[in-house]
Amino acid sequence: MTAEPQAESPANAPVRQRSLAGRLVLVAAVWSTLALVIAGFILVGLYRAAGERAFDSQLEVHLNTILAEMVAPDTTGGATPGVQRPENLPEPRFSLPLSGWYWTVRKADSTNILFASPSLVGDPLVLPSIGDKESLSGFAQGPRKEEVRFLQSRITIENISYVIAVAAETAGFREEVSQFARQVGLTLLAFGAGLVGAIFLQVRVGLRPLSRLRSSLSAVRMGDAESIDENLPREIAPLAVELNALILSNREIVERARTHVGNLAHGLKTPLSVIANEARANPGPLADKVGEQAAVMSTQIQHHLERARMAAQRRVIGVSCEVEPVLSRLVRAMDKIYQRRGIALQSSVPGGIRFRGEQQDLEEMSGNLIDNACKWASSQVSVTVRRLQEGGSARSLFEIVVEDDGPGLSEEERKEAVKRGRRLDETVPGTGLGLSIVADLAALYGGRLELERAGIGGLKTRLVLPAL
Amino acid sequence: MRILVVEDDADLNRQLVTAMTEAGYAVDTAYDGEEGHFMGDTEPYDAVVLDLGLPTLDGLSVLENWRRDGRTMPVLILTARDRWSDKVAGIDAGADDYVAKPFHMEEVLARVRALVRRAAGHASNEITCGTVRLDLRAGRVTVDGTPIKLTSHEYRLLSYLMHHQGKVISRTELTEHLYEQDFDRDSNTVEVFVGRLRKKIGSDMIETIRGLGYRLGEAVDG
Numbered sequence: 167m168t169a170e171p172q173a174e175s176p177a178n179a180p181v182r183q184r185s186l187a188g189r190l191v192l193v194a195a196v197w198s199t200l201a202l203v204i205a206g207f208i209l210v211g212l213y214r215a216a217g218e219r220a221f222d223s224q225l226e227v228h229l230n231t232i233l234a235e236m237v238a239p240d241t242t243g244g245a246t247p248g249v250q251r252p253e254n255l256p257e258p259r260f261s262l263p264l265s266g267w268y269w270t271v272r273k274a275d276s277t278n279i280l281f282a283s284p285s286l287v288g289d290p291l292v293l294p295s296i297g298d299k300e301s302l303s304g305f306a307q308g309p310r311k312e313e314v315r316f317l318q319s320r321i322t323i324e325n326i327s328y329v330i331a332v333a334a335e336t337a338g339f340r341e342e343v344s345q346f347a348r349q350v351g352l353t354l355l356a357f358g359a360g361l362v363g364a365i366f367l368q369v370r371v372g373l374r375p376l377s378r379l380r381s382s383l384s385a386v387r388m389g390d391a392e393s394i395d396e397n398l399p400r401e402i403a404p405l406a407v408e409l410n411a412l413i414l415s416n417r418e419i420v421e422r423a424r425t426h427v428g429n430l431a432h433g434l435k436t437p438l439s440v441i442a443n444e445a446r447a448n449p450g451p452l453a454d455k456v457g458e459q460a461a462v463m464s465t466q467i468q469h470h471l472e473r474a475r476m477a478a479q480r481r482v483i484g485v486s487c488e489v490e491p492v493l494s495r496l497v498r499a500m501d502k503i504y505q506r507r508g509i510a511l512q513s514s515v516p517g518g519i520r521f522r523g524e525q526q527d528l529e530e531m532s533g534n535l536i537d538n539a540c541k542w543a544s545s546q547v548s549v550t551v552r553r554l555q556e557g558g559s560a561r562s563l564f565e566i567v568v569e570d571d572g573p574g575l576s577e578e579e580r581k582e583a584v585k586r587g588r589r590l591d592e593t594v595p596g597t598g599l600g601l602s603i604v605a606d607l608a609a610l611y612g613g614r615l616e617l618e619r620a621g622i623g624g625l626k627t628r629l630v631l632p633a634l
Numbered sequence: 635m636r637i638l639v640v641e642d643d644a645d646l647n648r649q650l651v652t653a654m655t656e657a658g659y660a661v662d663t664a665y666d667g668e669e670g671h672f673m674g675d676t677e678p679y680d681a682v683v684l685d686l687g688l689p690t691l692d693g694l695s696v697l698e699n700w701r702r703d704g705r706t707m708p709v710l711i712l713t714a715r716d717r718w719s720d721k722v723a724g725i726d727a728g729a730d731d732y733v734a735k736p737f738h739m740e741e742v743l744a745r746v747r748a749l750v751r752r753a754a755g756h757a758s759n760e761i762t763c764g765t766v767r768l769d770l771r772a773g774r775v776t777v778d779g780t781p782i783k784l785t786s787h788e789y790r791l792l793s794y795l796m797h798h799q800g801k802v803i804s805r806t807e808l809t810e811h812l813y814e815q816d817f818d819r820d821s822n823t824v825e826v827f828v829g830r831l832r833k834k835i836g837s838d839m840i841e842t843i844r845g846l847g848y849r850l851g852e853a854v855d856g
Contacts, residue, residue: 428715435714435735440645443739447649464736496718499725503732506752526719533718 187369194365202354210347217339218315222303225317229332231255232269233321248324251281263287264310266335274320274327293331296320308335375399379406386413388522431471438464472603486634487525489551489564490517496533497549504540511540513549519564520634523611528631531607534600535568535627542572542624553633563613564633572624580617604629635750635793636660636678636811640670640696641685641712650683653739654746658773658789662815667691674700678810679707681749683742686713686724694727701728708749710742747771754797761796763851766835768796782834787812791827795840795850804847
C-alpha cells in the first residue's frame with residue numbers, strides 16, 4: 167500500500183497538519199520541561215537559604231564564644247572595664263593568617279577596632295555599618311577580596327556598647343550549593359527525559375486504535391473487507407459506525423442506480439422490438455425508415471446504458487469476488503447455449519483468485535469474450551485463467567485468455583474491433599459493442615484487453631485484470 | 635409442432651404469434667406469468683418462448699417451477715436485461731437459450747427452430763425421410779426434389795412426424811401438438827389430415843399401427 171501522491175500545485179497545496187501524536191508529545195514536553203526547570207530553581211533556592219541559615223547559626227555560635235571569652239569579671243577600670251581580648255577560641259582558622267575566618271570587636275560609638283582575630287594580620291575587615299540594629303548579617307569582601315558572610319551583633323558590657331563581628335569565607339558553601347544545583351539539574355534532566363519518553367509511549371498506545379481504524383478503512387477500500395471493524399474505543403467507535411453507514415449507503419446508491427438503468431432498458435427495449443418487427447412485417451419506404459431509425463435507437467440505447475452502468479459502478483469501494491465460480495457458471499451456460507453448434511468448450515480456472523471489482527463486471531467482460539469466441543469458433547473454444555506477476559510492479563494481476571478456432575481477425579480488424587460500437591460482421595447477431603465494452607471496462611479497473619492470433623487458429627483474447 | 639408464447643406486451647405478443655403461425659407452428663399465447671405457468675404445466679408444447687419480465691409471476695420463477703415439476707420442453711427466454719448475470723441466471727434456471735431485446739423476429743424463429751430440432755435429436759435444418767425432404771428454415775417440403783404445397787395443418791403434422799420419425803405417435807399426441815388450445819378439434823380429425831398427407835407425399839410413407847397410432851419411416855428402438 168502506497169501513499170497517494172498529491173497532484174496539487176505547491177501554491178494551493180494544503181498546509182500539512184502536524185500529527186496528533188506530535189502535538190501531544192510537543193505540548194507535554196514543553197510543559198514538563200518548564201515545570202522541571204522551575205522546580206529546579208525552587209529547590210536550589212531553598213537549599214541555598216537553608217545553607218545560609220545553617221551558616222549564620224554557625225557564625226552565631228562563634229560570636230557567642232567570642233563574647234564569652236571576652237567577658238572578664240575580675241578586670242575593672244581602664245577604657246574597657248570587664249572586657250579582655252578573647253583567647254582560646256575553639257576554631258583554629260581564626261588564628262591562621264588570611265584563613266578566610268575573621269572576627270573583630272569594636273566599641274559601638276567608634277570605628278577603631280578593639281580586638282581582631284590573628285587571621286586578619288592587621289588588615290581591616292570592611293563591613294557595612296550595623297546602624298541602630300541589634301544584629302546584622304550579610305555578604306562582604308574579606309581582606310583577600312574573597313566573599314565572606316558576616317554576622318554583627320551589638321552587646322553591652324558594663325554599660326559600654328560593643329559590636330562584635332564574625333565573618334567566614336563562603337567559597338565552600340558556594341561550592342556546595344552549585345554542586346547541589348548540578349545534581350538537581352542532572353536528576354531533573356533524567357526525570358524529564360523519562361517523562362517525555364513515557365508521554366510518547368502513552369500517546370502511541372493511546373492513538374493505536376486510530377491507526378487500526380485507518381488500516382481497517384484501507385482494507386475496505388482495497389476490497390479486502392466488507393466493512394470496518396467497529397470494535398474500537400468509545401471515543402472513535404461512532405466514527406467507524408458512521409463510516410460503515412457511508413460505505414453501505416454508497417453501495418445502495420450504486421445498486422439503486424443500476425436497478426433504474428435496468429428498468430429503463432426493459433422499458434425501452436420491448437417497444438423497440440415491436441416497432442422494428444412491425445416495420446419489417448410491412449415493407450415500404452416508411453417501414454425502411456422506421457426500421458433503420460429503430461436500429462439506430464437500439465444501438466444508442468445500448469451504448470448509453472452501458473456507459474451509465476459503467477459510471478454507476480466505478481469506484482465502488484471494498485468490492486471483490488472469487489473468479490472461479492463466476493467463470494464456471496458462465497462456461498456452463500455457454501456450453502448449454504452453444505452445444506447445438508457442436509462447440510467444445512474447455513476451461514481451466516484455478517480457485518483462489520479474487521477479482522478486485524464488481525462480480526457483474528467480471529461476468530460482463532468474460533461473458534462477452536466467451537460468447538464472442540463461441541459465435542465464431544468452428545469447433546472449439548478454450549478458456550484459461552492464470553495469476554500473473556508483472557515484472558517490477560507489486561500489483562497482483564490475473565488474466566483470462568479465451569481462444570477459438572474460428573476465422574480470426576487480421577491485424578487491422580483487431581485494432582478496429584476494440585473501437586466503440588464496431589461490429590465486424592453484421593451476420594452474426596450481437597450489439598456490436600462487445601469487445602469495445604470489454605476493453606473500456608477493463609481500462610476502468612486498470613486492466614487491459616489484448617487481441618492476438620490464437621494457437622488453434624482463430625482469435626485469442628487476453629483480458630488482464632487486477633487481483634487481490 | 636405446438637409453441638407457447640408468454641409475453642405481456644400485447645403488440646410483441648401478437649407479432650410473435652403471427653410470425654410463429656406463419657412459420658407453421660400451432661401457437662398458444664399467455665400474457666402473464668401465472669397463466670403461462672398453468673398452460674406450460676398442463677399442455678404438451680414442443681417449445682416455449684418466455685419473456686422474463688412478466689406480471690403476477692416473473693419468467694424466471696415460471697421456468698423454475700416447470701423444471702421442478704419435471705417439464706422438460708425447450709424454453710427460449712426473451713429478456714431486456716441483457717447482462718450476463720441475467721442470462722446466466724436464466725440458463726441456470728433451466729432455459730435452453732436466450733434472445734436479448736430488441737430482437738429481429740428471424741432470430742427468435744431460428745432459435746425456436748433449433749430448440750425443437752435439437753430436442754428431437756436432429757443436427758441439421760433439413761430432415762429427410764426416404765424421398766421426402768423437409769427444409770425447416772424455409773418451411774418447404776419436397777418429394778423427389780419436387781416442391782409440394784401443404785396447408786398449415788398438413789405441414790405441422792408432417793413436421794411433427796418427421797421430427798419423430800421411426801416412432802409410433804398416438805392420435806392423442808398428434809392432436810395435442812397440431813392444434814392451438816381453443817381450436818375446434820372435432821371438425822378436423824387427425825385421420826383426415828393423415829389421409830390428405832398420404833396423397834401428397836406417397837401413401838406408403840405413413841404407416842398406421844392399429845390401436846396405437848402412426849409411424850413415419852422405418853421403426854427405431856425407443
